[in-house]
Amino acid sequence: MKMPESVTDEQVSIEDIEIRLLLEAIYQLYGYDFRCYSKASLRRRVLHRLGMSGMPSIMAMTERVLRDQQFFVTLLNDLTVNVTEMFRDPEFYRAFREEVIPVLKTFPFIKIWHAGCATGEEIYSMAIMLEEEGLYDRAMLYATDIDKNVLAAAKKGIYSYAAVKQYSENYRRAGGKTSLADYYTAKYDGVIMDQRLKRNIVFADHDLATDQVFGEMNVIVCRNVLIYFDRDLQQRVFRLFRDSLDMGGYLCLGTKESLRFSACEEHFEPVVADMRIFRKRQLMKRETR
Template sequence: MNELHDAVPARDVALEDIEIDLFVRALKLRYGYDFSQYAPASLKRRVLQLAHTQDAATVSALTARLLHEPDLLQGVLAGLSVPVSEMFRDPEVFRTLRERVFPVLASYPQINIWQAGCAHGQEVYSLAILLEEAGLYERTQIYATDFNEKALSHAQEGIYPSKEARLWSRNYLAAGGSHSLADYYSARYEYIKLDQRLRRNVIFANHNLVTDDVFCEAHLVLCRNVLIYFSDPLQDRTLALFRDSLVRGGFLCLGTRESLDFAPSAVDFTPLDAALRIYRLGARASGRD
């Protein structure tokens, strides 16, 4: 009796894994979104949470609804993505970009920056502010991409809870900000709205790192805290995508918990600051000028 009782949870876990596999396959076949190479443990947590929030008794029930209720798709994508960030997150990274990367970018007549996986846009606006203060924003185009339409819509609005402002102000100053962060937003009730002039050189667009190709020719690519949710093969595919997007000598900035150390694509990059995950593309790795 005890052996049978002990075996039930193991069977339930195996059944959950089958259900999640079928859910992922259904999402790809029905809508073209491929999550099959996402880190399994992270994906499982999010799918189970999604089933709970959608009041689905099982993942199989969620899959059935997904197949027959197209209006559910955006909610599913929002639940599977991880749009968590803050302005000037890891301030030392932004200070290093300002002090060591921006002077190189200043040598180009036109600067293209790709912020991949932009989530709710906090880091996009952080870049815009620092570029403005460095006198580079007028000749910069920022391409902010994500596959999550709800996150993109939020990013374009530039409205955030005012409770975040104090932390973001500290981050801004630690990142080398030369004014007050309050100069860049207006506050009303419990929200702040970033100045719309920060959006003037930003293009928000849908792009899926899993399935889509090179998005633009870039001098700097930022993709922070996205690769940690990818399997090793998908990480390397994405890094190759960034490599092929960068001009010769262009820069790549990853999240501080991410690394090129074990990726085949690492041979194409030279660390500018390995601890802060800022790299530069070697001349041999790109045919762009």
């Protein structure tokens, strides 16, 4: 058997340069900034698309990105990883219902921001939970994402029937009060979410890497988005969240995401530590930096 050729450190560094050039091209032409994304997963996704495309090199891919917008849209979808579910991590939703909702019930008006909402499954989950708790009509939900294509999908709220079957189980484990089927209509092999769930949702494009504070929020939900960012970009986003939250406002992260390795840890205190629900806290003067 013929041994595959070796891959030297030099070849690996050339690949790294090629990836940086690709990201620079994307930024300059299309305005999407992936330059501060986590290197390891970005690299895997670029090489995955390279393998699928049959192109000889990352440079060739860069050339194509510069000339072929349709190809860029495909690559954008790879780079942004729009994987989500309704009631993903049901224990999180259960904890939110038990620990956060009772506090929100004391507020006259609630603003919730889902940052990086992808195709919208989690924003509909939140909308359903607020309906069931009688809070929806005094809530405003902001669903933002960097990618306009997935926002359009989020707005439609159409999902595959196979996926929704699994979401039903999540909904039940999340402490849902009726049946998920009460919130959608089946059509052909898909389902469309009850359009009334959208009446207080605003969909908007927002890039956590480049855009600014979004408004005074009571809750920010940003789950499994920060895992794709490098430490500096995470730092920027944590500051953005801190500045966008009311005092005592809630920050909800993905189950593997942590404030522990950031310089913003002191600004938040855990509410349900293992479900990554935090609250913005008032810093004493001597604590401020």
